[in-house]
Amino acid sequence: MSTSIPKLEAGCGRIASFLHGNSAVLSELSSTYPLKLISARVSSRPDISIVYILSYGGGLVGGDRTHLNVKVNHQSSLVLLSQGSTKVFTTRLQQKHINSPLPPIELNTDAGATIQKMDFTVSSKGALYLLPDPVTCFRSASYKQLQTFHLAQDATLVLLDWITSGRKSRGEEWSFSRYYSLNEIFLDGFTSRPVRLAKDGLLLEEEGAETNGHSSKRSLAQRLAPYSCYANVVLYGPQIQDVVRELTAAYEKISVMKLTAPPDLLWSLSPITCHGGGRGTIVRVAGKETELVKDWLREALKGLAQVVGVDVYRRAFAQ
């Protein structure tokens, strides 16, 4: 299933999807440890490729670096999923202890940040649905995710990027040390050069100890309370216009009277326009529980079932 390319460095991966007749074909699917890619298919939609990114599910440790290159070629559709949330640990030693009843031992918290870099190119009429489970950073973990998207003018993108507060069962509530996620989206074809539709950088860091003397006393947990899961969804392109229309209509119907307590789930929607005329939509969600956010996303994106088929949609938003 996977062709190994000898020159691939550790943590690297490549995916390329094509449409051959009515069948989706992965002309490239290769990866090296700790990144693992597994392809899947649903018989009802042979025209759609599904790839599971298993670094997302298996867990990453301090110092791990992965670099994934994804090409969605003309007219093809690719769905990228994970199996369980991306767990980010601080050290390898700590990883061994995650299933033991003992609290993790933090011998070396200077192992460095975990860095995941992903570059996506989506050609004309192609579609990329990036729908992983959320990232979960364990206590003291440091994680960096840099995603770049180059989209043809008539390409389609659904980008979901979300994070949980940690392992609540172990009392972790926003107790990692650093999380940075950057999503940068470029559009081709509107002007002579690619234009930037969006550059969304989110930095969550515990500042308590770092800036001595100047430090504001608010912890990360205080800043993000009462919510323990935050999600961003970026929507672009012709294939998801119905989803965008429905969501926008639902959003515009909301009228907020003075509340007595913050709601369990909050969401916002903003149209994005860039010079040259490209238009996208960004949706942000915060929820008191990860499950609440997941349920909300499943409902909000249910229109995707029309686009990628019910079976693929169910895989993405499995209960």
Add this chain to the structure above:
Amino acid sequence: MALKDEDETYLLLLLADSNLPTGSFIASAGLESYLTHAFKSTISFVDDSISSYAKSALPFVSDAHRVVSRYHLQESEAEILALLTALDNLYESMTLNHVARRASRLQGVALLTLYSKAFSRRDREASMSSLVTEYKLSIRLEDTPGHLPICWGILTAALGLTLSRAQYLHVFLHARSLLSASVRLNDLGPYNAQSVLLHTARPIISAAVAKSEAAHTGILVELDDEEQDEKGPATTWPLGEILATRHDLQHSRIFNS
């Protein structure tokens, strides 16, 4: 064109005047929505808002200031305008919230109007006046958005204020505008607001400025992957983004953002 201390102090006093027609009195930067959604602590809001705003906006203030400050050196007006437009477009693509974009544009163009109508001296600083006029024109033609941090950098550099003063004052004005909004919303009393501004906000402003004083956007000097988070602009308070975006959903509201 370094200013003498005395001149710089005078400028600071002038720019800090709350009567300055900059449109900031209609902006609450999400505070009104925050209170409507039953979040109660204005002090916490001020803290989180200042930290996130400084991290996302100061790199743009700084780069716009750097660009305009070197106008005297060698670069042509066209080159300066192109760089400012690139900064402005980047800020637009990083401000993924239509309510904040709207407020930022309104205040940005107001600053340039203030410069042309009140501060510029065409006889002595003809080239600077012309630069600002040209930039204002391209905002009107919608060739560039004209966001607040970029226009603040332009204004303060055109007046000769040092970069560190420009950075500090920008964050201070953000804080003061939040506290004025709080008073107008009948949230903090007027004396309490002043007390918060003097005692509580001050260390928060200092810390936020210190953290981002060397930050930049990546337009003038490239930012590589390693430094994007440390040196580049970023949001640090996603809850604030959601609440600020939801401003327009409020059944009744008195502010524009």
